[in-house]
Amino acid sequence: MQPRHVSATVLGIAQDGGRPQAGCVRQCCVDIHSDFSLHRSPVSIGVVGSDHSTHLFEATRKLASQFETWFDNDPEDGPLDTLWITHAHLGHVDGLGLFGREAMGASGLKLHCSNSFLQLMQATPAWNNLIQQGVFIPQVFSDKPIKPTIQSGFTITPIRVPHRDELSDTHAFLISGPSKRLLFLPDHDSWQETLTLHKCESIEEWFSKLSVDIALIDGTFWSLDEIPNRVVEEIPHPTVEETLQRLADKKINDVRIIFFHLNHTNPLHRSNSKEYQKVIEAGWEVAHEGMTLQL
Ligand SMILES: [Zn+2]
Ligand SMILES: [Zn+2]
Ligand SMILES: [Zn+2]
Numbered sequence: 001m002q003p004r005h006v007s008a009t010v011l012g013i014a015q016d017g018g019r020p021q022a023g024c025v026r027q028c029c030v031d032i033h034s035d036f037s038l039h040r041s042p043v044s045i046g047v048v049g050s051d052h053s054t055h056l057f058e059a060t061r062k063l064a065s066q067f068e069t070w071f072d073n074d075p076e077d078g079p080l081d082t083l084w085i086t087h088a089h090l091g092h093v094d095g096l097g098l099f100g101r102e103a104m105g106a107s108g109l110k111l112h113c114s115n116s117f118l119q120l121m122q123a124t125p126a127w128n129n130l131i132q133q134g135v136f137i138p139q140v141f142s143d144k145p146i147k148p149t150i151q152s153g154f155t156i157t158p159i160r161v162p163h164r165d166e167l168s169d170t171h172a173f174l175i176s177g178p179s180k181r182l183l184f185l186p187d188h189d190s191w192q193e194t195l196t197l198h199k200c201e202s203i204e205e206w207f208s209k210l211s212v213d214i215a216l217i218d219g220t221f222w223s224l225d226e227i228p229n230r231v232v233e234e235i236p237h238p239t240v241e242e243t244l245q246r247l248a249d250k251k252i253n254d255v256r257i258i259f260f261h262l263n264h265t266n267p268l269h270r271s272n273s274k275e276y277q278k279v280i281e282a283g284w285e286v287a288h289e290g291m292t293l294q295l
Pocket of ligand 3 (some may be wrong): 087163
């Protein structure tokens with residue numbers, strides 16, 4: 001088979017609860033219930049290697065439509081070669097069971113995760129069964145780059161990020177293709193903590209240290225005004241407002257920064273909102289499902 005370009009397709013842009021979110025009776029969700037074109041899946045990307053191998057990041061409950069989005073935009077065949085998990089929160093893992101006997105009946109799929117996530121899997125009977133039955137072959141990663149298949153033409157480097165770690169630790173992934181490096185950072189608690197952990201003073205410094213060209217980053221909340229009835233300490237994320245302030249406006253040759261992991265309340269779901277315009281005017285982007293990035 002001819003080698004091909006390496007590319008990543010965005011398969012979901014919503015926060016774990018999806019859009020609309022179960023139980024939400026506010027305008028953000030009530031208004032869109034009957035319009036399926038406005039529904040959004042929890043974050044995920046699919047990467048195809050130069051050897052045509054396929055690599056999925058996160059296992060969401062929307063796998064069926066996400067595979068469709070992926071291969072409609074970047075036609076390839078399964079079966080999937082590897083699966084990568086950032087952390088154990090709902091939207092990132094609630095599709096794990098779909099690989100099992102009740103649904104896809106996968107076999108021998110390499111599941112790349114941290115040691116802490118593997119321990120959680122082994123301690124969770126429904127997930128441990130998937131390992132015992134040979135659906136998944138766990139591959140524990142460290143912070144070293146990994147070639148997912150010998151001829152994939154790209155590497156994946158797990159990067160530890162601080163995030164409420166009640167179930168497992170959390171990683172971002174740096175995906176380094178032949179021409180571009182993509183950072184996949186759906187969740188972290190705050191820039192302060194992430195930058196401190198990586199001994200950087202600014203987002204720019206961290207991205208330049210990692211030689212990032214394109215960054216898909218945590219845009220859960222535009223501002224904390226969106227969630228008046230929730231205890232913010234229970235669900236910390238840097239707001240998009242804060243990220244924009246830290247970034248100032250885009251300069252030539254800067255990284256392409258793309259917000260995703262959007263909560264159902266986030267005005268960035270609507271391209272006619274003033275908040276969406278602010279992001280665009282500053283030179284940044286909001287992800288959309290089906291968006292393909294050449295690496
Ligand atoms: Zn999440
Ligand atoms: Zn809502
Ligand atoms: Zn999370």
